[in-house]
Amino acid sequence: MSEKKEIATFAGGCFWCMVKPFDEQPGIEKVVSGYTGGHTENPTYEEVCSETTGHREAVQITFQPDIYPYEKLVELFWQQIDPTDAGGQFADRGSSYRAAIYYHNDEQKQIAEASKKQLEESGIFKKPIVTDILKAEPFYEAEGYHQHFYKKNPDHYGRYRVGSGRQGFLDEHWRDR
Template identity: 70%
Template sequence: MVKPFDEQPGIESVISGYTGGTTENPTYKEVCSETTGHFEAVQITFDPKVFPYEDIVELFWQQIDPTDAGGQFYDRGSSYQTAIFYHDEKQREIAEASKAELSASGKFSKPIVTPIIPAAPFYPAETYHQHYYKKQPEHYERYSTGSGRKAFIQNYWGDKK
């Protein structure tokens, strides 16, 4: 989820990490054990005058399968479920309106199941997870293609990114 946002003007930082669970400062291994209740997530710091929250939500939808409640592509389990975490009422309203618009669009034949929930404490992931697409570009590309993610995005969104 880092790369698509990293490439946008007005995005100041994108940090990989974990949120929504019960363990303070969880490790990747703990989160993957499905015992902490965390989601793998990104924390995005942005300039709303350059890249408004509405655009963040729209780009997010274009990176996921919002109809899959069991994870994303090859990554299965609760820590890989999609979610939009909002920090204030305005963000919640924008995210809910965007989700309703996507649902009404008919783009997907199954219901949109991505929840919109209040932000919880965010814990940055280990250093080796940060900007993984830059550190391991060949692996990142193989995964994107092999998991079906790239084809899914192309099928539903084409070149609109």
């Protein structure tokens, strides 16, 4: 069993929808919902939603790269978002819902940039890829009721994932890939 562990941080709009896809992969030790990229220490959900802290909703993933490499995490990330939307993600609008890859070292930065370039050149999307690639900043764990929301509230989660437009978009762009 691999002992090496790394951290990956992704902002993909509402963090409720970003946990399950990663949580189900081998080599993923944990997925935590939280906030990053802002200027306030230990922000609350209400503060982040007020768009005054500069934070984005994000997930921080502890993973074993020998089992599930960072490249695969980045690929899975792209398949959870609309990388052409600079105003948020799906029904969630505002800077706290903007997508980003937060890199923790130079290798992650290079992988993220190469992956973004590959996605741009793939022709999957007609509009430019606007997802940010940023240096990781302090990550603050969200309130307990947000953690693993899909397990605690499966019906609400399912309705939200469909009702927000996320599931339809993902099916349209990624189902056959």
